[in-house]
Amino acid sequence: MHPLSTINNPLFEELSQQYGTPLYVYDGGIVRRQVHNLQAAFQGVDMHIKYACKANTNLALMRLMRSLGVEVDVVSMGEMHMALLAGYSPRQITFTPSGVPFGEVREAVEAGATVNVDSLPLLEWFGQTYGSSKPCLIRLKPNVAAGGNFKIMTGHSDSKFGISVDLLDEILEIVKRYDLKIIGLHQHTGSDIKEAEAFLQAAEVIFKAALRFPDLQIIDLGGGFKVAYKPEDAVTDMQHLGQEITKGFQEFCKNYGRELQLWFEPGKYLVSECGYLLVRATVIKEDPARTFVHVDSGLNHLIRPMMYGAYHHILNVSNPEGVPHTYNVVGYICETDTFATDRTLPEVRPGDLLAFLNAGAYGFTMSSHYNARYRPAEVLIDEGKATLVRRRDTLDDLLRSQLDLA
Template identity: 50%
Template sequence: MTDKNLIKIAEEFGTPTYVYDAESIKNHYEKLTSSFHKSTRFFYAAKALTNINILKYIKNLGASLDCVSINEVKLGLKAGFTSDKILFTPNCVDLREIEEAMGLKVHINIDNISILEQFGNKYGNTYPIFVRINPHIYAGGNHKISTGHIDSKFGISIHQLRHIERVMKSTNLLVEGLHMHTGSEIKDADVFLQGLEIMFELAEHFPDLKYIDMGSGFKVPYQEGDMETDVKTLGKKVEKAVADYQKESSRKFQLWFEPGKYLVSESGHFLVKSNVIKQTTATVFVGINSGFNHLIRPMFYDSYHIIENLSNPKGPERIYTVVGNICETDTFAWDRKINEVREGDILVFRNAGAYGFEMSSNFNSRLKPAEVFFLDGKAHLIRRREEFEDLLKNQIEVL
């Protein structure tokens, strides 16, 4: 997909609009599958982007699905994923939501002792489960998206292994999988190997184990000079580590990964329009027709997005601070070099496919943007832009 395609999409569908390039998603998925042993399964982490068309496309590539809410499970089933290809990994939910997922016959992943005991006491070994482990590995990246360290709410501590074993013994739990996930900004591939060694050690305590799920954390580059996870090298190292372990232990497991951001981030382009150029004594602001209600990541955890001027790509570079139209501080970029921006120009935020639309809101009673899927050389509208009536559709007037 070219910048000319993006300009045409902005002209046809308006702004703000999220655009996703199917070819990019396919290339990233094939890069993963060609880098790891053919038995490895990849579960797309749906929370990154759940538009039903994206789910269907990724299913057709051959992926399975990782879900963190019961509604993601239902979306996955509606998109055509079979129940055996869906893993449900909720956090801080009650037993009722897990029971609903059981009714849908998907894989269940439990990440705390309380639910493990409740589940075991009620169902024993009648429904096999996964157990999510917190390995106490700090994988780097922003602390708000790191999930495997000692202070994280996710998973059962490796130091609570004896407690897990007591629950298994007293309730006859059938544990068929072990799971871990340390975050989404792993720069050092050896972090995966460290986690894998922990899983191998834990596996000795789970006689019915069939699967080891390493989560994800494959890093994508956001700006020039950024590191990214070398999945080809990682695949070779992981394959050797698994082979060595299987030779020593005579046990075999299927290895799972859960790429989310890795598959869709670089496919996404967020199109906006420059509303005003505002010069102050300190800086020059570009005020756009969007805000953190549409793309919260820069304000939430300091994410970096390349911002380019599609309308004036050869203009002289100037220094701008790019801000939104929300009645809060919503700064997308500080002192950023961008080709000269004029009022009315179309700008694009790169790497906007993951957690962009998914985390959007109606703050300030602003409408959510449209979504477009660029597939086989053609732009398809896959979510209409909200209208005023959408703000009222679930409200009940009592006055």
């Protein structure tokens, strides 16, 4: 069994027989572990975890997060309403939009969420609309490039996210004009960051800017902690990161004159490793150039390999001791749809059950009905109990919002 996997083969087989494939399975124990690791790394500061729920909006996982003392960051009204359904109070919800219609911001404010302002036009509108009557955070762009993939870097100078720190004078002019109540500064550098130095570099930019805002309560350093995709992958040393950032944050608070809250917004870090996508091999196609393993899923269920070139480790659950062969593992969507290229796996036979690891983040939440395919069921295993937390789609789900005008 691969060291990243904590669920045994017989249980994978049992769940696939009970609920069919493809099937998403989540291990609540891993979520608990990741939350604990993050909480334990930041001793001596008032640290708050805001789960970036765009990674996975299953209500069962969100309720588990809430039970562990984790609050929530949302990027849409749909996510906000799901957070409310999961039992979060509006004061536990931060709305971090990116260029949305201002009507969404109004809806979030009136529901009681705290808004994270990401542009000068929105800051101007917020001032005109609310003045000093409603608090907000400001998302700054620190102009720091860090992370494992340019598509998911968000703090560099060409990123669409946040207000460039180079525009700090313009920000302060708007704040003064409308007497805005700025309670926090936020930045999010990117994803797959394993070194403390990248966080500290961005944090220093935010700390320096913060000295010009006298009424802050919060410094939000985003997320982006590195998780393991391959057995040999380096990950964020959370203990070292916590020590270094805590030291820098405590020094900042001393200079600022009082203690502030320190926020983080992890998504992938909390749920990536908890998730498995179970699929069945359908056809083994021998070709002069390649041997293809076709499976009963595709980019409609897990788009990360095609969209980001992401690596997902694959287990042959049915034949873990088989003779190794090299395969291309491909999906059933009617276009290039490759999960893995030149991947060495124990011999795969038609009907074998395969498990894709690290499928808990941006798996189901980015899924679609492309090719009129049904989305999978989801199962949560927590404290020794497996629970179906989303049923498999049916034809009714594909047709539910269509209007038959014939």
